[in-house]
Amino acid sequence: MKRKSIIIFGLIIMLTLSSLTFAYADNNYRQKNMVETKLKGKIRDKVQTNEIKITKEVIKDEKDYITVNLEIPVISGLNNKEFQRELNAAIKSKIIEEVNEFEEEAKKIIEEDKKQGKTPKEMEYELKYEEKNSMGVLTIILETYSYLGGANGTNKNYYFNALINENSLIQLSQLFRPGSNYKEKINKEIKRQITERMKNGDAFFEGKDGFETIADNHDFYIEDNNLVLAFTQYSIAPRNMGIVEFSIPMYQLRHLMKNPMPLIDGNVYYNSSYDFQINLPDLWKDKVYIEEIYDEKNVALKVNFIYTPNNLKLNDYNLMSIIVLNKKVYDNLNKYEVKKLGDVIETTKDYVYIVRSYSNPYTKGTI
Secondary structure (H helix, E strand, O other), X not given: OEEEEEOOOOHHHHHOOOEEEEEEOOHHHHHHHHHHOOOOOOOOOOOOOOOOEEEEEEEEEEEOOEEEEEEEEEEEOOOOHHHHHHHHHHHHHHHHHHHHHHHHHHHHHHHHHHHOOOOOOOEEEEEEEEEEEEOOEEEEEEEEEEEOOOOOOEEEXXXXXXXXXXXXXXXXXXXXXXXXXXXXXXXHHHHHHHHHHHHOOOOOOOHHHOOOOOOOOOOEEEEOOEEEEEEOOOOOOOHHHOOEEEEEEHHHOHHHEOOOOOEEEOOEEEEOOOOEEEEOOHHHOOOEEEEEEEEEOOEEEEXXXXXXXXXXXXXXXXXXXXXXXXXXXXXXXXXXXXXXXXXXXXXXXXXXXXXXXXXXXXXXXXX
């Protein structure tokens, strides 16, 4: 296997960017390499510039053997306030729907117990939430527990996934290109993980009761550059397994995605579409996000590394771009066009890789 490391000079010396590497590697090496790349810190990877905050609205209600405890998430800080209102309304509407359904069922059981001269058991409904914000997708997970007097209570989660920069709720299928075989790829990986986990003592249903396939609207979230698929309690495993999750690295699925998301592992940005990676400086931690633009105006790929000042009155500013051109397109450019693009850092049989750096307009006092 051949690998080539290139030091980018100019601005990058000032920012201590260590290297840009073109990895001519097979998939096994790439996956092993990415798994083992665990550097300190995290580079910001979303275009949303304002801070997203989740606060909770607490509701407690006790009446006639029924206790309801709710911690309702309230989202603020999204750039699009209309979508923010719609998202909060959708979450609250789902909570009200589930609580009403629980209370109706609980009242029926309580009334029946009273008719039979029994003392009703205490019925309980509890809701908490968890938030994820990774690779441009904000996820709110409503975690519920309900007890209706039986031997055991039931845990169930509800997932709201919002594509932040498109101001829309999405389901799993919308992450992938129409006609792509994303289900086949994910199903195969889940089955592999089930086999491994069963070897380690985990219990899963088998045969027609076991896992067969994911759905277009399957429950998911993204965390630490992994796509996590969730299965409801009892759906593919016994009760003691709870809500079962399977984690799949996003880089294994990028070639199937509708809009490939920037992949960052520690301080390493990796682009599998054009097979290169960049070690990013610690100085960029929490200050730089990555924007990928594919197939625009004869440019195969443009990756912008964009700086966001702490002072929100100041605009974001592009520090550096990596530009990938089809070699035939590059060969047809005149000298002026070539110079305007930036500095060539690598040429392959099919592509030319170019770096263009920009001076930071903000002084130290304004950051």
